[in-house]
Amino acid sequence: MALTRAAFDQYMVPNYAPAAFIPVRGEASRVWDQSGKEYIDFAGGIAVNSLGHCHPALVGALTKQANQLWHVSNVFTNEPALELAQKLVDATFADKVFFCNSGAEANEAALKLARRAAIEQFGEQKNKVISALSSFHGRTFFTVCVGGQPKYSDGFGPKPAGIEYFEYNNLEAFKALIDDDTACVILEPIQGEGGVVPADAAFLQGVRDLCTQHNAYLIFDEVQSGMGRSGSLFAYQEYGVVPDILSSAKSLGGGFPIGAMLTTAEIAKYLVAGTHGTTYGGNPLACAVAGAVIDVINTPEVLAGVKTKHAQFVDGIQAINAKYPVFSQVRGLGLLIGAVLTEAYQDRAKEILNIAAQNGVMVLMAGPNVIRFAPSLIVSDEEIATGLARLETAIAQFVA
Known part of the structure; x- marks a missing residue:
């Protein structure tokens, strides 16, 4: 007998509040629950399912590797990890990769590396971390404190020192904070949890220039914006602003857990043997799947398709809004899109999510006032049309 949603409340720690239905099967951008009801998936596992559900290339890579080698630890290396590292280096600014x-782990590694490298070169005083308000960098205690959202970091005791915050996209506010004691700056090129807010190009370039001027490392958190979601493999390539360190996860594994930190050889040398580690990092299963993901995504057809599909989503959402004006703005890059609720509907994004699910379409929130879309990068035209039609029905019910 299948377990029901009530089993979550009985057995699971209550740090989540999952939906009433339980998905049990997925194919492409469709999901079915225990009762057989179908949903169009515009949530993508929160920007994770970059190639939808059960993509044959990913299933094939996982199945093949599962019959060869599962885990060896970092006492040894393995071929899938080496192959994936080579692919990421070949496709980016980076020389070195940490899996x-x-x-959260990728950002933790990035922050530790930046501080270590800065301190070893310039002394103990060069340890300041600068981050944007309303950012999100993970749920470890260090990364959640760096994130600049007290609602996630308060209540756990004393916080790490040396972290300062400024308003996103405000170059003057940033300029007032950075100094020669700054070890690093960490930014999302597109703020995800903060409301799907793309960076201004001039802001990013200004931050890059000031980091260079003050010998501070620039970290781009591309956990949500990376792996094709912007229409380039990584969003920094879309902007033409190159970081010193980059974090990736979510879409990198297409649903299989994996994270990566990318950097240059000059910076990587400060993480000598024994300074950082992870038991499962570079796992052959994860790296084999991620290698297949990058092979599919890093092609002109898929990346160009992301930009085409962006226009389809924006046009569709705006058409819904013309009938039922609930959104004040539609923003984002590629297939990371946010629809901002008007003043009249403030704090009601969760209601829309629930009504959308009842009508067979899965969407996300980015705070209480933004509906977020992070679908598969290869979602079909038919799936987009069907999902948006179901969303329109949900919005009509919401305003009724």
Whole structure:
């Protein structure tokens, strides 16, 4: 007998509040629950399912590797990890890669590396971390404190020192904070949890220039914006602003847990043997799947398709809004899109999510006032049309 949603409340720690239905099967951008009801998936596992559900290339890579080698630890290396590292280096600014299991771990590694490298070169005083308000960099205690959202970091005791915050996209506010004691600056090129807010190009370039001027490392958190979601493999390529360190996860594994930190050889040398580690990082299963993901995504057809599909989503959402004006703005890059609720509907994004699910379409929130879309990068035209039609029905019910 299948377990029901009530089993979550009985057995699971209550840090989540999952939906009433339980998905049990997925194919492309469709999901079915225990009762057989179909949903169009515009949530993508929160920007994770970059190639939808059960993509044959990913299933094939995982199945093949599962019959060869599962885990050897970092006492040894393995071929899938080496192959994936080579692919990421060939496709980016980076010379070196560190593999882990999540975006939080990738950011933790990036922050530790930046501080270590800065301190070893310039002394103990060069340890300040600068981050944007309303950012999100993970749920470890260090990364959640760096994130600049007290609602996630308060209540756990004393916080790490040396972290300062400024308003996103405000170059003057940033300029007032950075100094020669700054070790690093960490930014999302597109703020995800903060409301799907793309960076201004001039802001990013200004931050890059000031980091260079003050010998501070620029970290781009591309956990959500990376792996094709912007229409380029990584969003920094879309902007033409190159970081010193980059974090990746979510879409990198297409649903299989993996994270990566990318950097240059000059910076990587400060993480000598024994300074950082992770038991499962570079796992052959994860790296084999991620290697297949990058092979599919890093092609002109898929990346160009992301930009085409962006226009389809924006046009569709705006058409809905013309009938039922609930959104004040539609923003984002590629297939990371946010629809901002008007003043009249403030704090009601969760209601829309629930009504949308009842009508067979899965969407996300980015705070209480933004509906977020992060679908598969290869979602079909038919799936987009069907999902948006279901969303329109949901919005009509919401305003009724």
